[in-house]
Amino acid sequence: MARLWRRVCCFYITKGCYPALTQRDITSLLIEGGSQVLGSAFTAGIVDKVNFFYAPKILAGDDGFPITAGQGVEYMKNAIKLSGIQVKQFENDIMIEGYVDY
Secondary structure (H helix, E strand, O other), X not given: OHHHHHHHOOOOOOOOHHHHHHOOOOOOOOOOOOHHHHHHHHXXXXXXXXXXXXXXXXXXXXXXXXXXXXXXXXXXXXXXXXXXXXXXXXXXXXXXXXXXXX
């Protein structure tokens, strides 16, 4: 697995990752990373499903990071939308799951 990780892991995710994954019969990939990694995955158009987890905690401060980095949209009407949304609760945490509509 470490050998595979070195070959397909990159700071920015692009559609070029597909061949390395599909050759190994990998059809699903969990992308868990910082705002630049997630932003690059959305920019590449390879995200088809998202799971957002929210915990009832307030961190405050002004040093936080956005969920994704990169080119944003100027108007809300141009934002990436989700469909098939499901909400699940795990004790006090909430998960929102949906499919990406580009």
